[in-house]
Amino acid sequence: MKYLALVYYDEKLMETKSQEEWDTLNQECIACVEDLNRSGHYITGSPLLPTSSATTVRVRDSRVTVTDGPFAETKEQLAGFYMLEAKDLNQAISLAGKIPPARYGSVEVRPARELMATGNEAGGNAG
Amino acid sequence: MNLAHQARLDQLYQTESRRVLATLIRLLGDFDLAEEAMHEAFAAALTQWPVDGIPDNPCAWLVSAGRFKAIDQLRRKARFDVSYEDVAERLQTELTAEEPEALGIEDDRLRLIFTCCHPSLAREAQLALTLREVCGLTTEEIARAFLTSTPTLAQRIVRAKAKIRDANIPYEIPDLNQLPERLESVLQVIYLIFNEGYSASAGDSLIRQDLTAEGIRLGRLLCELLPEPEAVGLLALLLLQDARRAARVSADGDLILLEQQDRSLWDRHQINEGCNLVLGALASRRFGVYTLQAAIAAVHAEAASMEATDWPQIVGLYDALLALAPSPVIELNRAVAVAMRDGPEAGLPLIDALLDRGVLTEYHLAHAARADLYRRLGQKDAARAAYRRALELAQQGPEQRFLARRLAEMGAS
Numbered sequence: 001m002k003y004l005a006l007v008y009y010d011e012k013l014m015e016t017k018s019q020e021e022w023d024t025l026n027q028e029c030i031a032c033v034e035d036l037n038r039s040g041h042y043i044t045g046s047p048l049l050p051t052s053s054a055t056t057v058r059v060r061d062s063r064v065t066v067t068d069g070p071f072a073e074t075k076e077q078l079a080g081f082y083m084l085e086a087k088d089l090n091q092a093i094s095l096a097g098k099i100p101p102a103r104y105g106s107v108e109v110r111p112a113r114e115l116m117a118t119g120n121e122a123g124g125n126a127g
Numbered sequence: 128m129n130l131a132h133q134a135r136l137d138q139l140y141q142t143e144s145r146r147v148l149a150t151l152i153r154l155l156g157d158f159d160l161a162e163e164a165m166h167e168a169f170a171a172a173l174t175q176w177p178v179d180g181i182p183d184n185p186c187a188w189l190v191s192a193g194r195f196k197a198i199d200q201l202r203r204k205a206r207f208d209v210s211y212e213d214v215a216e217r218l219q220t221e222l223t224a225e226e227p228e229a230l231g232i233e234d235d236r237l238r239l240i241f242t243c244c245h246p247s248l249a250r251e252a253q254l255a256l257t258l259r260e261v262c263g264l265t266t267e268e269i270a271r272a273f274l275t276s277t278p279t280l281a282q283r284i285v286r287a288k289a290k291i292r293d294a295n296i297p298y299e300i301p302d303l304n305q306l307p308e309r310l311e312s313v314l315q316v317i318y319l320i321f322n323e324g325y326s327a328s329a330g331d332s333l334i335r336q337d338l339t340a341e342g343i344r345l346g347r348l349l350c351e352l353l354p355e356p357e358a359v360g361l362l363a364l365l366l367l368q369d370a371r372r373a374a375r376v377s378a379d380g381d382l383i384l385l386e387q388q389d390r391s392l393w394d395r396h397q398i399n400e401g402c403n404l405v406l407g408a409l410a411s412r413r414f415g416v417y418t419l420q421a422a423i424a425a426v427h428a429e430a431a432s433m434e435a436t437d438w439p440q441i442v443g444l445y446d447a448l449l450a451l452a453p454s455p456v457i458e459l460n461r462a463v464a465v466a467m468r469d470g471p472e473a474g475l476p477l478i479d480a481l482l483d484r485g486v487l488t489e490y491h492l493a494h495a496a497r498a499d500l501y502r503r504l505g506q507k508d509a510a511r512a513a514y515r516r517a518l519e520l521a522q523q524g525p526e527q528r529f530l531a532r533r534l535a536e537m538g539a540s
Contacts, residue, residue: 001295088297089247094305109247111294 009105
């Protein structure tokens with residue numbers, strides 16, 4: 001079963017890190033991806049540039065509107081994601097607990113669903 | 128069906144239905160299907176046992192019958208939706224492969240507890256689901272206990288089951304590295320269920336006995352299935368608190384403080400059981416906050432009066448508790464114990480320091496404790512002001528009545 005691990009942290013807090021601290025954290029992330037790959041749990045993933053580089057796109061009445069930044073002001077911002085393969089939620093939780101920035105922010109674990117031609121469960125989960 | 132069969136079956140339903148359900152959930156992988164199958168199995172027993180006699184192992188018979196019923200159910204559904212055919216097929220194969228006697232029925236009950244208390248479920252969903260699935264309370268009973276409407280509660284349970292299915296929360300006993308955190312969640316659920324009954328957070332009745340009894344029953348079940356020191360400590364805490372129930376509320380439903388309680392009304396049998404459990408948990412040296420709270424309750428329970436209470440030991444236990452889990456409420460309780468050990472003038476500055484830090488300023492018991500210390504020092508004006516503040520903040524009828532009575536005893540300002 002596929003789970004998406006969304007990594008959030010407070011960008012302002014992370015900006016206060018020194019070059020060395022930041023590099024160390026990134027090296028830990030590289031090692032984490034290697035471990036996940038080796039154990040067959042890693043599907044894909046990527047760190048993201050800060051929200052200052054984000055653009056929000058909406059389509060209303062067939063017209064595309066573009067605004068800057070993420071759509072909501074929150075204390076923690078999306079910083080990256082891992083698509084994981086896990087047998088169940090407990091395994092996904094224990095994999096997510098190994099993602100290094102979880103120490104500073106949080107990791108939201110969400111089961112992925114299949115996109116089907118018909119028979120999709122209605123009610124807010126339409127990707 | 129003769130009366131003896133009926134009575135035996137009723138009794139089996141009482142004692143075994145949750146066991147049967149727990150195993151069926153594991154075998155069928157679906158809460159609702161398992162519940163339906165469990166009821167059909169009991170219905171089948173009602174007609175078959177009078178003819179064939181009661182089986183040697185009724186529990187295994189019911190599980191096996193439930194599984195057949197579920198396969199029938201899935202086959203009926205498969206007529207409309209072929210995807211059920213695979214599930215029915217798989218169950219059929221497993222059915223012939225596994226001997227019912229080999230089922231780990233006790234482990235299934237523990238699995239069920241851990242699944243219902245999974246930390247990825249909202250706290251109120253954990254409580255509702257545990258009472259529904261593990262304790263077998265009806266949705267109506269749970270709604271009444273939590274002063275919620277039945278549809279709201281039913282929806283909470285439906286959503287929790289949907290999350291278990293969608294996020295694939297496994298039906299398993301957590302492995303050793305996840306066990307401490309997951310056990311913590313189970314202990315909290317049991318404690319909250321008990322506490323919701325013991326000090327009902329709103330409303331006019333101080334104790335809702337149905338919930339305290341369910342809390343203790345769950346505590347016992349957990350200790351039986353997983354005798355971890357903190358599980359034992361929690362059960363001890365519940366027993367010791369509940370032992371004082373009869374003395375805690377007056378005939379008209381008013382709160383009686385520890386100080387004024389008639390200690391002859393305390394349940395000695397339950398106190399003895401609680402004290403023995405505390406000793407066992409403490410001896411393990413792997414105890415935590417529940418065991419320490421139980422130890423405090425045990426010191427109170429063994430004292431003949433407030434004056435005869437071993438206050439130095441209580442202060443020491445609060446110190447240990449604060450070291451494990453710092454909390455303003457525990458600091459407040461410690462301040463009250465210090466006041467008992469060294470006099471009100473020693474406790475007051477500790478409470479004032481707490482309030483000065485801006486914590487507990489909205490907590491009625493902080494003001495009530497402060498009022499009480501001023502009362503004991505004979506400083507009526509200060510006592511009155513603090514009682515008034517406490518009264519403004521109190522939520523429950525009995526507590527409000529108690530504070531109003533105390534305020535009246537202080538006389539007019």
